[in-house]
Amino acid sequence: MSSLHRREFLGSSLGGFAAAFAFGPSLFAQDTVTAAAIADAASLSFAPDTLFLSWQQDPTSSMTVQWIGSETPADVSVKFATVDNPLWQLAKTITKPFSTTDLKVFRTQLTGLKDGTEYQFQIGNAAKIYRFRTMPQKATNTIQFVSGGDAGVDEHAVKTNILAAKQEPYFALIGGDLAYDNGKSPETFIKFLQNYHGHMIDAKGRLIPMLSCIGNHEVNGSYKMKRDKSPNYLSVFDNLFPEKTFGVLDIGDYLSLVLLDTDHLEPIAGEQTSWLEKTLADRQDRPHLMVANHVPAYPSYRAMEGANGGNGTGHEQRVHWCPLFERYNVDVVLEHHDHTFKRSHPLTNGLKDKNGVLYLGDGSWGKLRAAKTPEERPYLAATSSAYHVTVHRLEGEQRFHMALEESGKVADVCMTTNKRPARRG
Ligand SMILES: [Fe+2]
Ligand SMILES: [Fe+2]
Structure with a gap:
């Protein structure tokens, strides 16, 4: 039976089923197709409200439905x-x-x-x-995607979802603190997916795939935990992170996205840093080389110094990762966790340098704090205390980064160009 004929058949038999049910169990019992009709009714109307797309392999030739x-x-x-x-x-x-x-998690690749x-x-x-x-193999046209972090499930997260979807991005990258389930509230994680499912659809009716990296609110215990402390996040994102919660996604011949774990399940120093160095070194000929992580190396709210001269926010990244970002000329590092909008100056060793690395953040998809000003933090070029999502537009060897506030107002625009020797020609 073709699917069309099958539908017509189901439509008529379901009508009969409904009538039988309305008139009582005696007719119901005589309906020999009842069990099949129940199963078919479930099939016909099946539309899971948490369904979303992601990737675990090449985004130009695959898609994962979950x-x-x-x-x-x-x-x-x-x-x-x-x-x-x-x-x-x-x-x-x-x-x-x-x-x-x-x-259950349902997954189809x-x-x-x-x-x-x-x-x-x-x-x-x-x-x-x-x-x-699917993503194109070659960036012959402009490639646009959105990023942000720290979403949660309230009305601000939903508004940012709607704003993000309006940009018709190829995908959304959420850099940690997605649902705030804290590794122990599956219902919160489901609510996050329901919101994503409900609103992350573009004007042409296409579902917008989601990429992510892990944040402290994905983990029961926040830092230095084992994978079993992140059962909600990893139930679906173990496709992207099957063994370690860091990885790289190479898209076509133009973009590499390096996704890192700021000490939630994987330590910063050691294996992850060694892997990062090799990953960046191997991608020096890529036109667009971007990094996303959760806790910022250059925070816009928290302090870089701890109490009594101790280490503050982002210390380990500044020691282990920032020198690699600088040595391998990463185009932009997407940071989150502080719940503001921020743009750093291009930085080398924490100081303004036109050949340095740009840091964009700081995760206010649906959460907000009062940002420090550039006067208070000289490494920052611009900040605001606004919910926001950033649109990244890749054009040839350049990138434009536009921060949009919840109202749709443009908060900031900047441009980055390649500095990698292999690209400078
Ligand atoms: Fe957060
Ligand atoms: Fe966080």
Whole structure:
């Protein structure tokens, strides 16, 4: 039976089923297709409210569909096809436990996709059709994505979601403190995904994939913990971080995104720093080389010095990572955690230097604090106490970074250009 005929059939049999139910159990018992109709009804209307897209492999040729929900009699395999030429293919969905609940994570990986192409997909026999696009292999046109951090689940996070989606980004990068589930509130994590699902859809109806790095509020204990202390976040983001909560995503021939863990599950010094050095050294010929981490090396709210001369916020990054960002000419470091908008000066060893590294932050997708001013912190060029998301526009060898406040007002615009010797020609 074709899917169209099957729908017509289901439509009529479900009408019969509803009528039978309304007139009492005697008719209900005579309906020999009742069990099948129940399963089919579940299939037809199946539309999980936590469904979102992400990547675990090459974003030019794959897409990962995930949602969290109850076990269901519905068919949960995923059919997918390009929008232009709907020759449907089928992908299997795997399930695994979700955190401390009886719910499951459903995950389907779509592979073998064409780059820079519009796709559609359906779950089983469900009526709803979703859309997405793959990343292009070559940046022949402008590439635009959004970033931010520290979202939570209140109305400000939702407003920023709506503003972010309006920018028609290829993806959203959320740099830690996504839901504020603290590793122990699965319902909070589900609410975050419901908000993301509800609003992170662009004007053309495409779902916007989510990338992330880990923050302290993903972890029960915040710092220096083991992976089992982040059961909500890792239940879905273990696709991106299967063993370690740091990694790199290379997109086409133009962009590398390095995602780091600021000591929540992985120490900064040692293995992660060695990996970072090699990762940056291997990518010197990339036109766009960007880093995202949660706790800022150059904070806009917290202090760089601790009490009684101790180490303050970002100390370990400044010791271990910033020299590498400088040596390997990282284009921009996206930082979060302090809940403000900030743009640093280009910095070398903490001092203003036109050949230094730019730090953008500081995570106010849905959380806010009063930012310190550039007068108070000379390494900062601009700050504001506003909810914001940043739009990154990659154009050839340049990048434009535009911070948008919750109202849509442009808070700041800046540009970065390549300084890597391999790119300078
Ligand atoms: Fe935060
Ligand atoms: Fe944080």
